[in-house]
Amino acid sequence: MKKQNIFNIIHWIIYLIYAIGIGYFVTIRDFRSIILSILSLIGIIVLIILNKKWKHLFEDLIVNILIIFIAISILGGTCLDFYQFHHFDDVLHITSGFIGCMVAKIIFYFSQNETDTFRKKLFFIVYMFMFSMGVASIWEIIEFGLDKYLGFDCQAGGLTDTMFDILDCLIGSIIATGYYYFKIKKNEKIKK
Structure with a gap:
């Protein structure tokens, strides 16, 4: 089959x-x-x-x-x-990390061999957005570690503080990727 x-x-x-x-x-x-x-x-x-x-x-x-x-x-x-x-939730999150890496690998290698500029732009925008969100996630993990193991109070509101921090990064990432997308489009028009 x-x-x-x-x-x-x-x-x-x-x-x-x-x-x-x-x-x-x-x-x-x-x-x-x-x-x-x-x-x-x-x-x-x-x-x-x-x-x-x-x-x-x-x-x-x-x-x-x-x-x-x-x-x-x-x-x-x-x-x-x-x-x-x-552990149902743990299995899902571990699986999602695995899937995310597989998709990132495919997109990365795809963008390296692609001649279509639209797909290259799409990759660039997705890459910027995901990199920014990844950094925000790692930062929140660091704050959690400092709070949990060293007695800091980085995540003053706990989960609520963490989620608002990630949402703030989401807003900034959307604004930045939108800005760069239109900047790339503008530069392409100038070159033509």
Whole structure:
């Protein structure tokens, strides 16, 4: 059986699981889970469509790992409360770190061999954004370590302080990447 056929079967299995899940949530009138399931399913469909539209921007294996991960985390974790199981959250976060590195590797090597300037710009913007958010995450880990093991009070509000710090970085990253994106576009127009 061809690899593409296997991936199509995986997609249909995921769609079926979502249909069963949404049907179940409708019968128990769990509107939160219905909305989360529908939004998650839409996200998966958009990911598949964009990957096909951009001529397999990511390898099919990565896309399928992502849709399975999304289904497990949203349907299983959030909607069916799998987070109650010991270390379920840890397994998801370790897996997401692994997936993130795989995607970064693919994007990096893809951008090195690509002649399409749009894709190179897209890589540059994604790289800048993710690097900035990664630095913010590492900084929060350092603050946590200082507080926990050396008695500092860097994270004055605990989780709330940490999340606001990360959200602040998110805002700054969006502004900076937007600025550089338009600067690159402007420089391209000048060169033409």
